[in-house]
Amino acid sequence: MTVTPTSPADAGAGVVQPALGSRTRRLLYGSRTLAWLLLLPGLVMVVLFFLAPVVLTAAFSFTNMSTATGVSGGVYQVAPSSISRLKTALPDLADELSQPRYVIDQAGLDALGQTSVPKPLLDELAAKHMGEVFDNRRDAERMIKTLGGRPSTAVVKQISEAFNRSIVNARFSSKTALFEAIDGLGIKATPEQKETIADNTWTGWVWTTGNFERMFASKDALRTMLNTVFYVAMVLIIFNTAYAMFLAIATHYMPDRTSGFFRSLWLLPRITPPVIYVLMWKWVAWDNGFLSMLLAPFGVAPRNWLLDTGTNAWVFVILINGVVGASMGMLVFASALKAIPQSQFWASEVDGASRWQQIVHILLPQLRWPILFITCYQTLSLLASYDYILLATNGGPGGSTEVWSLAAYHTALFNYAGNLDYGYGAAMALVLVIIGITLALLYLRVFNYRALVSRPIIEH
Amino acid sequence: MRILLDHFSKSFGAVKVIEDMNLEIRDGEMLALLGPSGCGKSTTLFSICGIHRVSGGRILFGDNDVTNVPSQLRNVGVVFQSYALYPHMTVRQNIAFPLQVKGLAAADIKQQVSAIAALVHIEELLERRPAQLSGGQQQRVALARALIRKPDVLLLDEPLANLDAKLRLEMRSEIRRLQLETGITAILVTHDQVEAMSMCDRIAIMNAGEIIQIATPSEMYHDPRTEFVAGFLGNPPIAFLKGTAQDGAVLLDKSDIRIPLPGRGRPAGAGRVTLGIRPEDFGPQGDVQIPGTIVFVETQGRENLYDVRLADGGMLRSIQPVRGDLKVGDAVTWAAAGDKIMVFGEDGSRL
Numbered sequence: 189m190t191v192t193p194t195s196p197a198d199a200g201a202g203v204v205q206p207a208l209g210s211r212t213r214r215l216l217y218g219s220r221t222l223a224w225l226l227l228l229p230g231l232v233m234v235v236l237f238f239l240a241p242v243v244l245t246a247a248f249s250f251t252n253m254s255t256a257t258g259v260s261g262g263v264y265q266v267a268p269s270s271i272s273r274l275k276t277a278l279p280d281l282a283d284e285l286s287q288p289r290y291v292i293d294q295a296g297l298d299a300l301g302q303t304s305v306p307k308p309l310l311d312e313l314a315a316k317h318m319g320e321v322f323d324n325r326r327d328a329e330r331m332i333k334t335l336g337g338r339p340s341t342a343v344v345k346q347i348s349e350a351f352n353r354s355i356v357n358a359r360f361s362s363k364t365a366l367f368e369a370i371d372g373l374g375i376k377a378t379p380e381q382k383e384t385i386a387d388n389t390w391t392g393w394v395w396t397t398g399n400f401e402r403m404f405a406s407k408d409a410l411r412t413m414l415n416t417v418f419y420v421a422m423v424l425i426i427f428n429t430a431y432a433m434f435l436a437i438a439t440h441y442m443p444d445r446t447s448g449f450f451r452s453l454w455l456l457p458r459i460t461p462p463v464i465y466v467l468m469w470k471w472v473a474w475d476n477g478f479l480s481m482l483l484a485p486f487g488v489a490p491r492n493w494l495l496d497t498g499t500n501a502w503v504f505v506i507l508i509n510g511v512v513g514a515s516m517g518m519l520v521f522a523s524a525l526k527a528i529p530q531s532q533f534w535a536s537e538v539d540g541a542s543r544w545q546q547i548v549h550i551l552l553p554q555l556r557w558p559i560l561f562i563t564c565y566q567t568l569s570l571l572a573s574y575d576y577i578l579l580a581t582n583g584g585p586g587g588s589t590e591v592w593s594l595a596a597y598h599t600a601l602f603n604y605a606g607n608l609d610y611g612y613g614a615a616m617a618l619v620l621v622i623i624g625i626t627l628a629l630l631y632l633r634v635f636n637y638r639a640l641v642s643r644p645i646i647e648h
Numbered sequence: 649m650r651i652l653l654d655h656f657s658k659s660f661g662a663v664k665v666i667e668d669m670n671l672e673i674r675d676g677e678m679l680a681l682l683g684p685s686g687c688g689k690s691t692t693l694f695s696i697c698g699i700h701r702v703s704g705g706r707i708l709f710g711d712n713d714v715t716n717v718p719s720q721l722r723n724v725g726v727v728f729q730s731y732a733l734y735p736h737m738t739v740r741q742n743i744a745f746p747l748q749v750k751g752l753a754a755a756d757i758k759q760q761v762s763a764i765a766a767l768v769h770i771e772e773l774l775e776r777r778p779a780q781l782s783g784g785q786q787q788r789v790a791l792a793r794a795l796i797r798k799p800d801v802l803l804l805d806e807p808l809a810n811l812d813a814k815l816r817l818e819m820r821s822e823i824r825r826l827q828l829e830t831g832i833t834a835i836l837v838t839h840d841q842v843e844a845m846s847m848c849d850r851i852a853i854m855n856a857g858e859i860i861q862i863a864t865p866s867e868m869y870h871d872p873r874t875e876f877v878a879g880f881l882g883n884p885p886i887a888f889l890k891g892t893a894q895d896g897a898v899l900l901d902k903s904d905i906r907i908p909l910p911g912r913g914r915p916a917g918a919g920r921v922t923l924g925i926r927p928e929d930f931g932p933q934g935d936v937q938i939p940g941t942i943v944f945v946e947t948q949g950r951e952n953l954y955d956v957r958l959a960d961g962g963m964l965r966s967i968q969p970v971r972g973d974l975k976v977g978d979a980v981t982w983a984a985a986g987d988k989i990m991v992f993g994e995d996g997s998r999l
């Protein structure tokens with residue numbers, strides 16, 4: 189392949205660069221600069237994937253953005269919906285806006301000039317009535333009929349129609365245009381009233397705290413929050429910590445090979461792609477699946493165990509997430525256990541401690557930090573992730589397994605009705621972020637983080 | 649309480665560490681298990697306290713066969729080489745632990761902890777954590793924890809190995825004092841012969857999983873059963889010379905030095921032998937003249953240690969009160985005390 193240089197700049201691209209200047213070299217290799225350079229990718233990631241989304245979410249949550257408003261700009265449109273909104277604030281004006289007006293203007297005359305309407309008639313109209321506004325068709329037509337030449341009813345109708353100036357559904361790109369149109373129609377409105385009209389006819393998004401007001405008043409939101417608390421608490425306590433700890437301790441007392449086998453076994457669900465993993469659970473739960481088959485001999489009618497009742501759905505949601513989530517705690521706890529010197533186990537044994545006492549008095553207290561870490565990490569990840577629930581029940585049946593993050597997703601990004609409520613969804617997500625940070629701080633408090641990292645006073 | 653190891657064996661998988669060991673520790677005595685690293689001292693100790701299950705034989709405490717009794721029920725106190733204190737507990741909680749798991753009343757525990765803390769002199773450390781203690785203090789805590797439930801047996805696995813020289817000296821007498829005060833039967837595992845000799849009533853010397861000799865420290869020092877034992881005890885160590893036995897005397901290799909043999913160690917016929925001469929038995933006074941050259945002088949304060957090379961290349965050591973008239977390179981003819989010379993056969997056993 190040959191490259192034809194198209195400009196002197198291109199031609200220079202192949203030339204070997206001169207050695208780096210000493211200034212550049214200092215910048216590149218000075219340790220401080222180097223540290224920043226090495227940190228840079230990380231910082232960019234933090235800004236790009238953490239700070240920016242959080243800030244954007246916070247910003248969005250104070251808007252009413254939705255599919256209807258769009259996320260960019262908007263126009264002023266006196267749509268029927270905006271008129272009905274306006275009716276509560278300005279009933280008279282709303283009424284006036286909804287009615288067509290008849291305005292004798294140049295645009296109407298020009299339009300009629302193209303038709304068969306006699307020219308003298310139009311000239312007369314222009315001369316006598318230019319700029320007049322009629323509140324309704326009857327008044328306008330009465331005026332037209334007074335013109336010379338006695339136009340036929342059909343022509344009168346044709347002429348009046350040409351001057352029908354309804355503002356309904358007209359779109360204005362700016363406030364000034366909207367106000368001009370209102371003035372042009374002869375509608376009398378004070379500047380404040382005009383502002384109100386502008387607010388109610390704006391089709392784009394606006395800043396608002398309405399999302400939060402709506403959220404705190406909503407029964408659905410309350411139910412979703414209670415679902416979330418239940419879900420996080422159950423999975424966290426039963427599986428991510430207690431069961432993970434049980435697995436770690438049980439495998440700790442096993443011979444190396446056996447324990448390795450069991451640990452890998454529990455890692456399998458984590459490695460399996462979620463779609464396949466959940467599909468396997470669905471096979472278990474379907475009406476002609478494993479569970480129904482197993483229970484058939486006992487006279488239990490086959491059914492979809494995953495979605496038939498809220499309780500069953502919860503059992504599966506907790507199991508599905510728990511079985512996946514236990515492996516991480518197990519690994520962290522097991523390696524923390526390995527770090528406890530063997531001699532401490534021996535010592536406690538000869539001190540007379542039963543295995544249970546050994547676990548309670550020697551083992552668990554020394555796992556405080558890993559337990560804190562897992563609790564904190566898993567709470568946040570359970571709060572934020574909804575993939576397994578989405579795949580398994582999608583919040584069903586009837587919203588009984590709808591958790592906060594899934595509801596935020598449904599609100600902002602996926603909705604059967606097709607109207608996506610970005611602003612409200614963002615508000616839900618923001619609440620999640622705030623709860624997450626609060627919980628993390630709380631955990632550090634409860635587990636006495638400062639005492640954990642304090643330095644010992646060594647004295648001889 | 650008397651401890652008896654009866655044909656005790658221990659192996660880890662295919663690794664046979666101890667085979668058919670017989671050992672008796674008398675009631676109230678302190679016995680040292682002395683031997684080089686890896687000879688199976690800890691293994692023996694851990695089998696006695698039940699941490700390891702024995703592969704063969706029996707272990708008796710008094711007349712009770714405890715071979716299959718779990719360690720929790722053996723009532724032994726163990727001080728581990730690393731002390732194995734529980735880092736998350738205070739000193740008080742550490743010491744109280746054996747009583748706590750027994751379910752004793754809090755007031756009882758408190759009183760007993762105070763008593764034992766006074767015994768090992770750590771009353772003022774009770775509220776600290778192990779990380780806030782020096783090695784010697786941790787040592788005392790470990791001792792207190794081992795002693796608090798009044799064990800029948802006290803097992804110490806190299807308890808002094810992690811301490812500095814001064815502290816080691818102090819803890820040596822401290823541990824011995826505690827053992828004598830409590831009258832407890834104790835086993836001290838160590839590879840330090842000074843520790844074994846200074847602290848214990850008897851020493852069991854081990855090598856490669858076998859007990860080679862059991863005796864009181866002075867018996868063992870003066871009457872070692874094998875070359876290994878003689879070499880292990882004594883600091884500075886005994887010096888060995890190679891030679892051939894002939895007519896009641898030993899002819900040293902590549903020289904005409906003839907060393908008449910003491911009555912006891914007279915080999916039956918001719919053969920290769922090793923002579924052992926302790927540094928304190930070689931000096932200006934003696935009945936067996938051995939010439940050589942001083943190759944090294946080490947000042948030890950009150951005494952000097954001289955390395956003397958013989959004509960055959962063999963080396964003898966002599967320890968003498970400090971004198972200023974000798975230097976490296978001087979030829980000397982010193983003498984050994986004939987009746988103190990030890991003779992070992994080719995297999996290392998004493999003749």
Ligand SMILES: Nc1ncnc2c1ncn2[C@@H]1O[C@H](COP(=O)(O)OP(=O)(O)OP(=O)(O)O)[C@@H](O)[C@H]1O
Binds near residue numbers: 663683685690691692
């Ligand atoms: N769990 C085990 N598995 C396999 N071999 C072991 C095990 N524990 C100890 N051994 C082996 O048994 C032998 C004796 O070990 P032991 O710990 O009793 O030595 P020791 O005399 O206490 O040595 P040291 O003075 O270094 O502590 C060693 O060769 C060691 O490698």
Ligand SMILES: [Mg+2]
Binds near residue numbers: 689690
């Ligand atoms: Mg050892």
